[in-house]
Amino acid sequence: MIPSFPVDVERIDPLLASEVRRHYDRGGRTISFCSGSFLLATLGLLNQRTAITHWRYAEQFKQRFPHITYRDDSLYWYDGRIGCSAGSAAAIDLGIAVIRDDFGYEYANAVARRLVLPAHRDGGQSQFVQKPLAPVNAALAKVLDRAVKHSGSGSTVEQIAAKANMTRRTLDRHFIRHFNMTPHQWLCERKLEVARQLLETTHLSVEQIAGRAGFDNAVTLRHNFNKYLSVSPTKYRQTFKSSQQPF
CATH class of the missing domain: 1.10.10.60 (Homeodomain-like)
Known part of the structure; x- marks a missing residue:
């Protein structure tokens, strides 16, 4: 789980890079919040995937990683192996999506109710959530x-x-x-x-x-x-x- 990462760092500490890659290569799930997606993108883990980050860093992300599909209209994206969220609140939504993917509706709903949040339940392995609308x-x-x-x-x-x-x-x-x-x-x-x-x-x-x-x-x-x-x-x-x- 990567809570955040400096958006202007292009050279990753070798030990950090090695541990993140080893975790992923062993089949581990990797979740990033807010600017944490910059680390995943720099390591190449978002290649051929969809990426999300906080709106403040969206343009910077798209300029640095033009080969990665970026969604301006999403709060988070999760495909079963890697997840990205737009910010702290969206990270909770992403967490509920992970719970739903592992345990199903009832557990996700129970957690959402305890947090006084809606349970977002659209999609299968991937989940797309629209921004708040008019x-x-x-x-x-x-x-x-x-x-x-x-x-x-x-x-x-x-x-x-x-x-x-x-x-x-x-x-x-x-x-x-x-x-x-x-x-x-x-x-x-x-x-x-x-x-x-x-x-x-x-x-x-x-x-x-x-x-x-x-x-x-x-x-x-x-x-x-x-x-x-x-x-x-x-x-x-x-x-x-x-x-x-x-x-």
């Missing part, structure tokens, strides 16, 4: 709150638009502006959240879970799992099924 107008916010609360009821984009007194085109613009995704993608993510929780916490069949999550059938559920999470529902359950209650 507030959604009150009418749409109420509709979305209801849609989240009843994610398994099979709400449609047309129903959301009607309840928010918007045309479909206006609704699309609002979603792109506030969530950087279409209403259909947003609804699908909400349904997948329900399905993932049921896969982890129940013994229901995939067919039953598809119905409770609001999908038309198990085929549609499997298709969206593979599309958005790059894993099948069965494999996901094998990986994250809770064997005991979280603390």
